Amino acid sequence: MGATIFLPVNDYDLGATLDSGQAFRWRRVAGGEVWEGILGRRVVRLEAVPGGIRAHTVTPLEDPAALRLFLQTEVALAAILKTFPDDAPMRAAVAACPGLRLLRQDPWECLASFILSSTKQIVQIRQIVALLGERYGEPLAGFTAGERHYSFPGPERLAELSEVDLRGCKMGFRAPNLLNAAREIAAGRMDLEAICGMDYAAARERLMTLRGVGGKIADCVLLFAYGFDTAFPVDVWIERALQELYFPRRRASDQRLRRFAATHFGQHAGYAQQYLFHYMRTKRAGRPT
DNA sequence: CGCCAGGATTGAA
């Protein structure tokens, strides 16, 4: 019964990676470093063990390669870290969490989640996404009886709902934005597959044609779902990080910070961003989740 | 530029 996959990898901080505001449907299972979440239509348990990550599923994955893709275990992290600027803030950020990774998520789930993320804290995004799954996803087999897990509802499913249905999931003014995105995709007017073949600027512009998707959210999706490593989402945490760490003496405009980020952090700027983000959120006590 | 959207959480009264 069930299936186990072992993914060999070093320098992988599973907990930090799954809990760093990239993905919203993974939770720590009581006791130890075990995480549970959904990949496609399977409930998956992940455990950090010496030399790698062990994955358990109730029924075998449709595609075992999907797990490697999602976790990005084959990415040579050390080589990426070497491309970071050799300055004090970056060194501190990497030292704070040397095994932090970027995931490679499903584009639709990622896009929908980040449309819902606007002006929301991570705990609240989790709640909304969970509610959306409970109401409109499909039930999935879990490890123990009584547990309830749901797939993430696809664009076709959401497209047939009403704004009122979605508002019922406590997403407020984001409801029409999510509904519109689902309908654009379901109708074939927005092709999430086609984004893969575009260059960064074109892909960003394309995503930003969706209502509720500005530069920050587009960058999150490009980085977390499409692997555009140069995407550099600037939220208040990153803005604060850049301001405090790189421009402590004078106030830098948003424009200036953005231009600085684009040139300073190199070809894997998105990774650097994730390290700074995590560093800023964990170094002070009493951080918001 | 400045306001508004909705709800969970935190801290104050």
Next chain:
DNA sequence: TTCAATCATGGC
């Protein structure tokens, strides 16, 4: 207990 500030993005 209630109440008000906070969070932090995009559209107009």
